[in-house]
Amino acid sequence: KAQGIWAQAARLQACWQLVCTLATMWAIFVWSVLPTGMVLCIMLASGQSLAMKLASRVLSTPIRINAFQLSLASAMSAFCAALVGLTFMGLRRAETRVESVKSDVLASAMRQDSHQMNSAWHWGRNFYITLLGLALWLTAWRLKVLVDAGQLTPPKSSGHRVSTLMRIIYMLLSALAFLCADVPLCRINYNLQLAFWVTPVKERLLNNIGHCETAVLATAAGPCELFCKSAKELSQERLNTVMFTRNQHVLGRFAAELFDGTRGVEQGEQRIEDLFKRKTCADVLRSVDKSNQLVNMFCIFCAGLSIIGAFSCLANAYSGESNAAPAPSAPPQGNEKKD
Numbered sequence: 001k002a003q004g005i006w007a008q009a010a011r012l013q014a015c016w017q018l019v020c021t022l023a024t025m026w027a028i029f030v031w032s033v034l035p036t037g038m039v040l041c042i043m044l045a046s047g048q049s050l051a052m053k054l055a056s057r058v059l060s061t062p063i064r065i066n067a068f069q070l071s072l073a074s075a076m077s078a079f080c081a082a083l084v085g086l087t088f089m090g091l092r093r094a095e096t097r098v099e100s101v102k103s104d105v106l107a108s109a110m111r112q113d114s115h116q117m118n119s120a121w122h123w124g125r126n127f128y129i130t131l132l133g134l135a136l137w138l139t140a141w142r143l144k145v146l147v148d149a150g151q152l153t154p155p156k157s158s159g160h161r162v163s164t165l166m167r168i169i170y171m172l173l174s175a176l177a178f179l180c181a182d183v184p185l186c187r188i189n190y191n192l193q194l195a196f197w198v199t200p201v202k203e204r205l206l207n208n209i210g211h212c213e214t215a216v217l218a219t220a221a222g223p224c225e226l227f228c229k230s231a232k233e234l235s236q237e238r239l240n241t242v243m244f245t246r247n248q249h250v251l252g253r254f255a256a257e258l259f260d261g262t263r264g265v266e267q268g269e270q271r272i273e274d275l276f277k278r279k280t281c282a283d284v285l286r287s288v289d290k291s292n293q294l295v296n297m298f299c300i301f302c303a304g305l306s307i308i309g310a311f312s313c314l315a316n317a318y319s320g321e322s323n324a325a326p327a328p329s330a331p332p333q334g335n336e337k338k339d
Contacts, residue, residue, distance in 0.1 A: 026126060037136030044143035049154045052147050059144045073141035080134035087127040094120035170317035174310045179251055181306035184299035186252020190245040191296055194289045198238050202288055205230055209282060217276040228281040235272045238288050242267055
């Protein structure tokens with residue numbers, strides 16, 4: 001028995017070391033391969049001669065394997081492509097296992113489906129990470145080829161340039177647009193957090209409501225007491241979501257608190273207690289993720305408009321050219337042929 005226990009411990013330790021190694025590998029990929037590819041793409045597409053030449057030289061760095069030689073661009077593209085294929089096959093296998101576990105009643109009862117779904121999620125995440133890396137390095141490789149061929153060159157300077165004052169004004173307008181976008185983004189973030197952390201639990205509780213439709217927290221007993229406690233915990237999770245989201249957005253928090261003040265609503269534990277005193281647990285649970293869809297759509301529209309305006313102002317500040325019409329060309333000199 002002791003030998004069996006030690007063998008099991010050794011296997012668990014080996015599995016843990018493998019998990020740590022894989023986690024370290026993906027962390028290195030995320031924090032080195034992806035940022036490097038993105039920076040090189042930005043440099044090649046910047047339109048600045050020095051940045052474009054430097055990025056092209058970096059991507060042309062030779063990598064020699066005996067007599068075989070590759071450039072950094074082709075080597076990293078091949079590396080990312082290989083990882084895309086491996087992670088895709090791992091994702092397909094994980095999805096197959098999830099389907100097989102879901103069809104097995106005993107495995108579902110033992111909650112093995114959660115482990116398989118977690119594995120499938122990690123394989124899917126890794127697949128899309130490697131796919132992004134492949135797209136970045138292929139783009140950088142293609143831009144390098146265009147730069148080396150002289151088809152992608154810095155823009156020629158024009159006679160009409162935006163003054164320094166106008167550049168500053170464009171940058172200030174861009175910053176203002178980004179700040180304005182923080183208000184609708186706060187609500188969008190809040191709804192996303194609800195959809196991930198609150199709504200799935202709410203649906204599961206409502207599906208198992210049983211005869212607790214009219215149960216009240218103060219008088220609930222038996223299974224209904226557990227149901228009401230779960231509903232209250234979910235209400236607390238909603239409050240945590242509200243506080244977390246507001247802490248991530250400066251102007252969004254100010255706007256949300258101002259909106260609550262106009263309605264006479266104060267977020268906190270006391271509001272949750274008052275709701276459970278006035279309503280049944282089922283009613284509180286049904287409204288725990290309630291949100292105005294028209295306001296949500298309006299916030300999405302405003303956020304998109306603000307972000308587009310911010311990047312448009314940045315583009316005008318960066319381009320350095322005005323939209324002034326060119327001066328009319330002088331008429332050709334010399335004798336003209338008359339009819």
